[in-house]
Amino acid sequence: MTITDEELDSRLRAVTSPTPGIDQAAASIIIREAARLAGKRKRRRNWLVPTAIITAGTLAIPTAAVAERFFAAQTRTFGGNYSEEMLGDEWITNEASDFPAYVASQAPRNLPVPESFDWDAASAEIVSRYVEPSQLQRIHIESDYERLIWIAWIAEWLDADRANDEVRRTTAFEAMLGAPAWEGFTESDGGGIRMLIWVSLLRYAQGDARERTEVIQTLWQQERGPAKIGEAPEPEFLLYWDGVDRQDLINDTLNEWEGFIEPYGVLDQESPVWEAYERELVRLEAETRAALGDAR
Numbered sequence: 001m002t003i004t005d006e007e008l009d010s011r012l013r014a015v016t017s018p019t020p021g022i023d024q025a026a027a028s029i030i031i032r033e034a035a036r037l038a039g040k041r042k043r044r045r046n047w048l049v050p051t052a053i054i055t056a057g058t059l060a061i062p063t064a065a066v067a068e069r070f071f072a073a074q075t076r077t078f079g080g081n082y083s084e085e086m087l088g089d090e091w092i093t094n095e096a097s098d099f100p101a102y103v104a105s106q107a108p109r110n111l112p113v114p115e116s117f118d119w120d121a122a123s124a125e126i127v128s129r130y131v132e133p134s135q136l137q138r139i140h141i142e143s144d145y146e147r148l149i150w151i152a153w154i155a156e157w158l159d160a161d162r163a164n165d166e167v168r169r170t171t172a173f174e175a176m177l178g179a180p181a182w183e184g185f186t187e188s189d190g191g192g193i194r195m196l197i198w199v200s201l202l203r204y205a206q207g208d209a210r211e212r213t214e215v216i217q218t219l220w221q222q223e224r225g226p227a228k229i230g231e232a233p234e235p236e237f238l239l240y241w242d243g244v245d246r247q248d249l250i251n252d253t254l255n256e257w258e259g260f261i262e263p264y265g266v267l268d269q270e271s272p273v274w275e276a277y278e279r280e281l282v283r284l285e286a287e288t289r290a291a292l293g294d295a296r
Helices: 005-016 024-041 099-105 119-128 138-162 166-181 183-187 193-206 209-224 235-240 247-264 273-295
Strands: 074-078 090-093 135-137
Touching: 090 099, 090 138, 099 119, 119 138, 135 138, 138 166, 138 183, 138 209, 138 235, 166 183, 166 193, 166 273, 183 193, 193 209, 193 247, 193 273, 209 235, 209 247, 247 273
Parallel strands: none
Antiparallel strands: 074 090, 090 135
8 A cells, every 4th residue: 555755654663763773685675665655756767777876956855755864875866867867766875884784684685586595695695786886776676686586486497497397497487487576677767678688588479499408598597697798607607507608698688678669769758669668668567467377
């Protein structure tokens, strides 16, 4: 149930008076709800950008989301003026001593994860990405978590495939089917994130056993393979890679997005591409689920 700004302000005052000390879990819930409400009020199209973003042109907005601060990492500054920024989303500073604690508090524990997934390790990996003094919006931290979870499910599928465990393969793919609806992917999708996911999921749904392995191996190389030609692969990548280079298949997937946006020219906030994009996502999902139904 969505609550009003006034109700949220009241809850925040209640838990912080007369003393502001509450446990981290409660703080996390309130912070995430406040940020979600502020984001819903002032949502704008976001673009694919590096996750470490320097603050520029931000706006101080006196909303319920800034009524109280539970971490020094929270700046109480919301939104921005540029296309890669999300209005209503709080800016976080990595220079605060409790930045690691703030990152840990943002873990989307409502999402399904493989049994082997380590939340503490995921939090530490995200913190390690922000070594230079900078500020970033909260949604980027959530996106970082979601990408790690997405990768974990790809690895889980490949591990299950190696063991010929159909139950685990099915569980992994069902989790991946839900990924396009995850908040971080949805809110930061201005560069075709969800379309690229659905294109891969559709190919999987339409394929036989061999073709399905091809799809997941392609995703694994795309997510964990060397970023540059000739660069040494990471040990984790080699754990599940079958030794076949699938860069051409990765390029084919990326070309789906490029071909889709080409007729629209400039992709600004008012471009009709975004309405068409949402319709395309609906079509891809429908075709994927129909193909899965036929396969079953």
